Amino acid sequence: MCLGIPAEVLRVEEDELRTALVSFGGAQKQVYLLYTPEAIAGDFVIVHAGFAISRVDPSEAKRVFDYLDEIGEPPPFAVPESGSNS
């Protein structure tokens, strides 16, 4: 129900609802950016029930990968050192 899909903003009309054309991986749809006044063409937004609920922050988008490095989890396919119990 709370499904939210990331979409790229292609064009925004500055009307009451900030009617916009967005692309879901190529599929274009009209949605409303009323609640994301900061979102402009080229940004990604999370769309739910026809409305953008959040602008995707690109600087935060890598955190899920960085966390593994920060915590010292070895990268995939790394050969464990002999004697390691990890």
Add this chain to the structure above:
Amino acid sequence: MKYLDEYRSRPEAERYARLLRSSVTRPWSLMEVCGGQTHSIVRFGIDSLLPPEITLLHGPGCPVCVTPVGMIDYAIELAARPDVLFCSYGDMLRVPGSERDLFSVKAAGFDVRMVYSAMDALALAEKNQHRQIVFFAVGFETTAPAHAAAVAEAKRRGLGNFSMLVSHVLVPPAVEALLSSPESRIQGLLAAGHVCTIMGTAEYEPISARFGVPIAVTGFEPLDLLQGIALCVRRLEEGRPGVDIQYARAVRPEGNVHAKRMLQQMFEIEDREWRGIGVIPNSGFRLRPEWAAFDALRRFGGSLRFPPAAGRSSECISGLVLQGLKKPSDCKAFGTSCTPEQPAGATMVSSEGACAAYYRYRSPFSKNLI
């Protein structure tokens, strides 16, 4: 798709699985609140990647599943009026009321339409000004701003033939009710990422402190869920409850201030019955009196009835499934007398209901066995 596919990487998921295996020392039970998260966990087999110490409990975060039978019955009454064009999200049509569902009303020839957005219902109101357009406004905090915008827009366009049957539910009071139950096994929570894009995290800090549970505001893709679990487990192992935002690419601590302002203007809080759980104080939204002209309950009158027995099957345990107390496979009706085609309980209807997710991805009847 950007911001979707990269969070489904198997090598990175295996790194998270390894991290969890190396960091967990005791058994922990975590609840994912949102049905969308449940669906992802079952679909991608996230639980099968976890060490045996970690148990995931499936939460009540499926608005379709918790809409009370009395509200469905009232919706059915409205939909069966010849002057009404009734609009609903598709999932709601097959949810059993006390005697029948909305789909059977449609099959009987009444005008029941599936819409993607409340704005689609508004467009129908504009095209059909001689008819009453009723939109079934079901959802959590995530969906409420879209519904509020439709009401505000109906007023701006002077569409007096548009109204909403509002059945909105709020997550934090339900989470508090579950954590307060003596039967609760919840030690950590994955809070619903999209609810928090709107509401932020302020409501979760006092819950974490009061119940001593770590809470990770978590997204919906496999790596999001695994990181949310890792953040919770880290806090549990260190005995340090608190709130983390895993889904930081979409959630700010303050939430969406524009949407919250609209919710303030449009809705007030009321007690709400949750199907399978009971009445939870202060857990619903209704339209404020100044928007009464758009409230279907006030426009059409009558009142909600609350029939005691829900569903068609006495075996159905969907209430316990919704509270994370039972798994779908614990139910005798699961996959036998209860299927997505003939659901006994609402958790078998919505794709985000735990029973429907288990049926699709886990049962011997599954066409997509993994």
